Amino acid sequence: MARPHQQAITSAAAPPRTARTAGSKLVEPKQERAVITRTRILHAAAEIFAEQGYPRTSLADIAARVGMTKGAVYFHFSDKDDLATAIVEGFYTRWPELLGEVKAMNLDPLATLTELLDRTERAFHSDVMVQAAARLQSERSVIKSNLPLPYQDWIDRSTVLIAAAQEKGQVRTDLSAGDLARVVISAFFGMQHVSSVLHDRKDQAQRWTDMKLVVLGALKAP
Amino acid sequence: MARPHQQAITSAAAPPRTARTAGSKLVEPKQERAVITRTRILHAAAEIFAEQGYPRTSLADIAARVGMTKGAVYFHFSDKDDLATAIVEGFYTRWPELLGEVKAMNLDPLATLTELLDRTERAFHSDVMVQAAARLQSERSVIKSNLPLPYQDWIDRSTVLIAAAQEKGQVRTDLSAGDLARVVISAFFGMQHVSSVLHDRKDQAQRWTDMKLVVLGALKAP
Amino acid sequence: MARPHQQAITSAAAPPRTARTAGSKLVEPKQERAVITRTRILHAAAEIFAEQGYPRTSLADIAARVGMTKGAVYFHFSDKDDLATAIVEGFYTRWPELLGEVKAMNLDPLATLTELLDRTERAFHSDVMVQAAARLQSERSVIKSNLPLPYQDWIDRSTVLIAAAQEKGQVRTDLSAGDLARVVISAFFGMQHVSSVLHDRKDQAQRWTDMKLVVLGALKAP
């Protein structure tokens, strides 16, 4: 069960989109420093958002934590919303990649889903950006700009996996793949949310183990 | 399957406990008008909180909706937090009563739990106060004062019921009653939250039906 | 030529619209203090607007000058624009009254126009509110909200007077009354503006005398 890739799930730590391929002209000729700064700001923002939530976090707080001025933050992000959006999107754009990695393991569909959720669960208590993204999503109605719609992507991808598992006779068919996916994803996020509110995620791993036994177990074809 | 108790789940809509019977002096001899005003404020606040969330709701908004001045609101509630707390507590104090009602139906433990959650689910899309309470809870970290700790009460009461069901051999015993309760409650609240965010609760009844099949079904002893 | 009514031209000094007629119920039951405060704010704002112009005047400046906080100012005026508008409108709403007063003197049309402009000229260097209004108008494009359209009202009323004078054979008829009015009003406001910019209005009375000789003199029928 050892997972060698305990790395962050968000794109912030991944090579940013300005990466120059060998010898080619820069795509976005930002200076190195800028991308670093941008990442630092994003990280600081994620920390404070995760701690205090969106509305109680002021731009001044964020700037102070990175040791810069508000103006500097404003140079990189047009808005407080922009910051939040960047954090959340960093999380979302990373998901397809995560799915790709897991698929490369060639597990059967149900195991793939499980592995995916396992990794996500770990991200929830190891990666500040993910925590921030989750929290920002739960406060999404407070944020003016349109954050990407949450959950839906997970539901869609899980639906595909579950449908494949049904095809193989691994999963019950009295409910559609979509319905089952919604149950699983809702339960998963409910789990992390309750653990976060009640026990600061300290019991999250255990809760997830329990939930797997019950919910994922209940998927199996009789 | 008739539901005679389609009434609101919160105490705010029920006759407030300070106006027992005509003429009897009580501990809090508030004038009739004051009680009514208080309730109206609470209701208006709940509506706006449910729509916009706590931080974007200003006292001026609330006062405007009840057609009063901010000062008037201030007379009844010491604080904006106080308002939020009152709404949430109105919800919580109603729960024991709800459990009592259901217990009076003399169902077996598992059916009792189911009935309880069924009623709660309905409250979530019919009662503004409940919606407001849920939302305020999800934004609890933004609220200074200490809201009652959420979920824990549900978990505790569900634990008792599940333990009883285990005793009777109705429910699996590979997980403790407490663990199972946490799974159920987390899944339940995850369900309502996802439905609320994604589809404005319009599919919530269906989602709950699905979830009962999967999660509550998975409780049954093999 | 003595003018007993050297009083302010703007409504701010005139009894505010909340005035209670003897014995009647209050029209707008504001507290006495409020109207006083409002007037004080308006006056302070006018002073600073007149000195520094709209964009360099901050709400904090105004609040400081009246010895209040911004919050207090905000209670009386919803906006910085609102303040500016109030000042300008105070000026405009006073105009019909002024015309009424002069008409009561039963002068012939041309003398009426002259008297009207004489009084206005005096107001320009004796009444801060008027100075502020003039300046705000000249900066109107910088102000978001819609100030009343300037000059047009003067032009219209002057047109009527000039037309009457033409009827009587007092005024030349090679140009229409409207065209003549535009010339007179433009010249008048050009005069006050140039005097204000160049000599801080110190020579304004003299300039107006000169201009009357030339421009109003040129109106006369040959």
Place this chain on the structure above:
Amino acid sequence: MARPHQQAITSAAAPPRTARTAGSKLVEPKQERAVITRTRILHAAAEIFAEQGYPRTSLADIAARVGMTKGAVYFHFSDKDDLATAIVEGFYTRWPELLGEVKAMNLDPLATLTELLDRTERAFHSDVMVQAAARLQSERSVIKSNLPLPYQDWIDRSTVLIAAAQEKGQVRTDLSAGDLARVVISAFFGMQHVSSVLHDRKDQAQRWTDMKLVVLGALKAP
């Protein structure tokens, strides 16, 4: 009545004074490109200043319109004020030249003054730089640096012309040449200002015609 000199009145559009004749080294051997860039910036700035006024025009706006960065603008102009000043001065330094051209026509003094104002009037609605200069002057108090004092130059030069005309018996002498000049110039600028505010200069030519009839007509000796 043909107008051969329909060209811009400001020096910005004319070859700048640092590039006298081809090949001649000068005191300021600026690179060609720099001069062009400077002019482009000035023009863009003038456009935006004329549209929005000084305070609402940001350096970013200007830089964007010329397709450069703020830093580039900063290279050519030390200051936002510097830009404004350059525009206004471009206007002023062009005036003596204009007067020279008209004098070369050998008209009598009064006709010279008329021709001068005619040309200026046309510039007001055809040349953005002039419009910008006029507007900046009207907002002069919000600009920190000292713009050249407006109007005074016109008044002085007009005084000379009018005095000459008085000498010739063309112009009335009951008022001094200076006083008459002030009347004419004030009226002229009042005219353009009112037309600009009220009708976006669309009726300016007509207004000027009317005003000439009245005001310049009134100069004539009886």
Place this chain on the structure above:
DNA sequence: ACCTCCGGGACGTCCCGTTTAT
């Protein structure tokens, strides 16, 4: 007792006009 009118501070966001590093 209940409610209104006023007024008080306190930030938070936005963004602007600027210099340093490249």
Place this chain on the structure above:
DNA sequence: ATAAACGGGACGTCCCGGAGGT
């Protein structure tokens, strides 16, 4: 000449006490 970072305010507006009516 660009890209990055800097401070510094301005405006809005929010939540909230007290004076005073009814």
